[in-house]
Amino acid sequence: MTHSPAVLVLEDGRVFGGSAFGATGTAFGEAVFATGMTGYQETLTDPSYRRQVVVATAPQIGNTGWVPEDDESAGIQVAGFVVRDLSPAPSNWRASHSLPDAMTAQGVVGISGIDTRALTRHLRSRGAMRCGIFTGDAVVGTDDMVAAVREIPDMAGLSLTDEVSTTETYTVPAQGEPRFSVAAVDLGIKANTPRSFAARGITTHVVPASVTLEEILALGVDGVFLSNGPGDPATADHAVALTRQILERRIPLFGICFGNQILGRALGFGTYKLKFGHRGINQPVVDHHTGATMVTSQNHGFAVDAPAGEDLATGFGTVRVGFSSLNDGVVEGLTCLDVPAFSVQFHPEAAAGPHDAGYLFDRFIELLELAAAAPADTVTASDVKEL
Missing domain, CATH: 3.50.30.20 (Carbamoyl-phosphate synthase small subunit, N-terminal domain)
Known part of the structure; x- marks a missing residue:
């Protein structure tokens, strides 16, 4: 041929x-x-x-x-x-x-x-x-x-969420006996994310990026997930404002990739464009929570601007960089010490792999369990045990 x-x-x-x-x-x-x-x-x-x-x-x-x-x-x-x-x-x-x-x-x-x-x-x-x-x-x-x-536009300053988000809410049911339900804000979600939740007994309501807090509350969910997605996080003002409302309500929150950048902005950190980004399934990351090193799948050209190794004061309490790239030190995740929220820049739902980071779904579930068993204003992401 x-x-x-x-x-x-x-x-x-x-x-x-x-x-x-x-x-x-x-x-x-x-x-x-x-x-x-x-x-x-x-x-x-x-x-x-x-x-x-x-x-x-x-x-x-x-x-x-x-x-x-x-x-x-x-x-x-x-x-x-x-x-x-x-x-x-x-x-x-x-x-x-x-x-x-x-x-x-x-x-x-x-x-x-x-x-x-x-x-x-x-x-x-x-x-x-x-x-x-x-x-x-x-x-x-x-x-x-x-x-x-x-003549084509630069990626910096480009808003692409509306091009990839669902226009209507749809539900991926839990497999087996349901344990919790989550609202997944679709900023460009991958199909394996709801599947990863479902395999752990979580029902996922995938909602449009334009969703309001009132619409999320009406679903009666136990937590909120911020998905991956394309474009410059500096343009995602609605998602940032929504995330701040979720943090104020102390609803357990987990973000992946673009979701990590949105959480970073909601906490008051800036974002910036990497020279050539991290893309592939062989990116080494350290989990500062456990000290473990994992091989991760990544796809991001932007990153959160926050220093690692110190407690960071924000409008929502103290925050730490929870994960870092072992190649270049880029922030690979955030952990809130005073509200029930954390995020990662890489993909624990990775297909075709690797699966080193799959335990982070279990970490979020433990956060949901803690929130269900204790007063909402007492649970933080730092309460989760080392898994």
């Missing part, structure tokens, strides 16, 4: 030639690299990658084909996909079709044959940047393609 020529053009003028796969045409977004050796389908369907062109650092992609039941959302979310070697044929008894077929059906443009090692080194050096994939008749003069890339 032959593929038509394609080019990847970065905003700084760097051009990489390759072959088109998937849909034809153009794709624009922020060029980022993901270091996972597996799980490309979960990556492509993760809403946190909205408007990003993902570069796979693993050398060959497509071996396991496409398995619809493994999607993390209703469809492919990335703006485009960049790989070195595209597998000529999938080998997976669960697969219904190939990666290129899935991308073609969903109108997603890809490019293969790229020197992804050189591209990744360039992005590590220069930072994540805007890019475009041009295929077929869209391949024109370099100056014109660079100009087109530079």
Whole structure:
């Protein structure tokens, strides 16, 4: 099978030639690299990658084909996909079709044959940047393609929650005997999060990002979850205001990824854009609560600006950095000492793994148990035992 020529053009003028796969045409977004050796389908369907062109650092992609039941959302979310070697044929008894077929059906443009090692080194050096994939008749003069890339908006300052959030509340029931219920604010939630709650006896009401406190209270839930999602957390003012209301009510709260950044802002901390972000399934993190080190799945280009190793005074009492990256010291989670709330920047619900951090769902459940057994104004996230 032959593929038509394609080019990847970065905003700084760097051009990489390759072959088109998937849909034809153009794709624009922020060029980022993901270091996972597996799980490309979960990556492509993760809403946190909205408007990003993902570069796979693993050398060959497509071996396991496409398995619809493994999607993390209703469809492919990335703006485009960049790989070195595209597998000529999938080998997976669960697969219904190939990666290129899935991308073609969903109108997603890809490019293969790229020197992804050189591209990744360039992005590590220069930072994540805007890019475009041009295929077929869209391949024109370099100056014109660079100009087109530079016209798209930067990720900094971009609000994308409304593009990925559910418009109506839906419920994922608990498996077995129900223990608690949680309102999950959908900022770009992955399907494996409600499944992870359900497996532990938690019923999850997934609510729109525009939800109000009154609507959450009407559900009669025991706790609130803030999901992962795309875009700049500095634009998420509604989610921040809602989180402050939840903290004031002392409703147990757990946040993941974008949810960690929202909690950080609600507590009064700033956020900032990382040079090239953390993306992949091999990111080392230390849990300051237990001293344990774990390998985590991550996908974030922004981080909370807070110092580790000290008690931090906020409008909601004392807060500590609960988790830190062992690569660069970036804040990977927050723990509130005076209200029942904590968050992590990484993904304990990770599919295709790793699963080192799955215990954090159990930590949240213990927080729910403490809140159910004691007066609401006495429980804090720091009361949870080491699991």
